[in-house]
Amino acid sequence: MPEPVPEQASTPSIANNRSQWKDFIASIPAIRGDPSNFSAPPFVLDTKSAVELPAYWAERPAVFVAPSKSDDPAERAVLVLKWFIASLRNQQYAGRPADQGVKKPLNAFLGEVFLASWKDDAATGNSIGITRLVSEQVSHHPPVTACRIWNEDQGVSAEGYTRQEITFTNTMNINQMGHATFHLARHNETYLIPLPNVKIKGILTGSLYPELHGTYRIPSTSGHSSSIEFGGTGFMAAWDKKHSFKAKVYRDDEAETKPLYTVNGYWDGVFTIHDTRKGVDIETFDVRTAKTTPLTVDSLADQDPWESRFAWRAVREALERGDMQGTADAKSKLESGQREFRKSDDGGRNWRSLFYEVRDNNDPVAEQLARQIGRTLYPAETLGAWKFRLNEWRDGKFKKPYHGHLKPDNTHVSESGSDKQAPNTARVIDKIAQGNGTQPANGISSLAGTASRTNSNMSGLGKKTSSEQEQDRKDVLNGASKISDGSSPNGAGAMTVTEKMHIEMYMANEDLRV
DSSP, X not given: OEEEOOOOOOOOOSGGGHHHHHHHHHHGGGOOSOGXXXXXXXXXXXXXXXXXXXGGGSSSHHHHHGGGGOSOHXXXXXXXXXXXXXXXXXXHHTTOOGGGOOOXXXXXXXXXXXXXXXXXXXTTOOOOOEXXXXXXXXXXXXXXXXXXXXXXXXXXXXXXXXXXXXXXXXXXEEXXXXXXXXXXXXXXXXXXXXXXXXXXXXXXXXXXXXXXXXXXXXXBTTSEEEEEEEOOSSSSOTXXXXXXXXXEEEETTSOTTSOSEEEEEETTSEEEEEETTTTEEEEEEETTTSOOOOOEEEOGGGSOTTXXXXXXXXHHHHHHHTOHXXXXXXXXXXXXXXXXXXXXXXXXXXXXXXXXXXXXXXXXXXXXXXXXXXXXXXXXXXXXXXXXXXXXHHTTOOOSSTTTTBOTTSEXXXXXXXXXXXXXHHHHHHHHHHTOSOOOOTTGGGGXXXXXXXXXXXXOSSOOOHHHHHHHHHHHHHHHTXXXXXXXXXXXXXXXXXXXXXXXXXXXXXXXXX
16 A cells, blocks of 8 residues: 655764764775765665655645646746756755755665655645656666656656766766756646756765756747756855855747846755846745655555665665664675676666666757757767656556566565575576476577487476486586676677577576576
8 A cells, every 4th residue: 555655764974973984985086987886884875765866856746737837938937947946955965954964875776666656735735636756777887767757637747867977076076967858738848957967065074965066957848948057166156155046037039138037045945036027026935844745655565676665675774773784784685686687687788677668869859959058968878768658657567566576686586475596507507407307498408508409308307317417517507607708608609699598598487496
């Protein structure tokens, strides 16, 4: 049954672990590979995974759907801008109080999903229907998260995908690649939403906080655009304070110097919307006090093993207990299983995402809007352009268990509900060599160098002779030992697609699991 998610419990602070924090900071220059996947010490970790963070776009459903209700394109543009700004604080702090600082989200694993919904709006009590979120980690190297948020009743949707690239100086620099669109079906109107770059400051002192930087634009198909300039450096003008910004809404056929609306203030506090045509402030919004609607997720008992809250529950519970060793152990179990899984799946390149399909090209509307502001979208940076399978969702095609008996930690759930370790090459070899009466699919044993005997002794249902078993074991060992480096067991170089399919079929055979 769906259930509201309680407020986040407190977790161990960096301030109470300053010695370990200094050791961690000293180790950062030695990090190799993609820093976005680095493993942080437990006291640095948030209880949420990266796939949960898109939820903050919709934590105020009435604000999310408000643009659809307006008949004025300029007003719709400023309402989209308001939604964007109002979502930033909890996105950057992952819903934590600002005085607790920033913590690192758990590294989302390949195939991790997060499904949530918001019913009506707790702040206003307005009946606006159900707002839904489906988020999925569609790539691990590089890490790419795709998400869709939509309200069917109001005809409002936001969809996009992002990859984060992290570099270290005196600050942690998080550069975001990808894009998002915001669509109003009633007006057939689309906005291109920016993904701001972030600097994590206060690293040397352990008092971490995020700062957005740069200038961004929100173009739309309505002929109206917004621009946002983030401050926080303290070196520019009087307005340039911590978490400050200034923004404006203007017509595309007029200069930015003639804005219709201006929006100024602090994205972590109070900002004011000003109508320049009337010369009046029309709204003051305080993100610290504006009510949010608790999201609803399935209870843990009803969640799939690949759903974020279920998969990370042991880590989350250990963090909330302040059990650092328990956190490390639970996290290691899942991450080690993922590493083993990727070894047998060509590093995750053969993985098929569940809710999203990959395309070579971006949405042409998004491409046009990007060109409108001098941007170019590069699908290759995110391993393609990711699109939600909306029609399949509507048709009810997605059923649990999403990946059969396979679990994220590379174990399997048997029909009795107990865990089994996922089949690996060594155990498959033992099963084959034992001649246990299992009949493999035709042609499978060709991978092990036994193609000439496939239809004779290996297709029989009885026990093999000891000499047959020994020969099979040698042949399979020869074949299986080649899997890790991708070479062919028959000595012909790279493994063919057919050979790889054969060994995968053999290892997936239910009767070979132990």
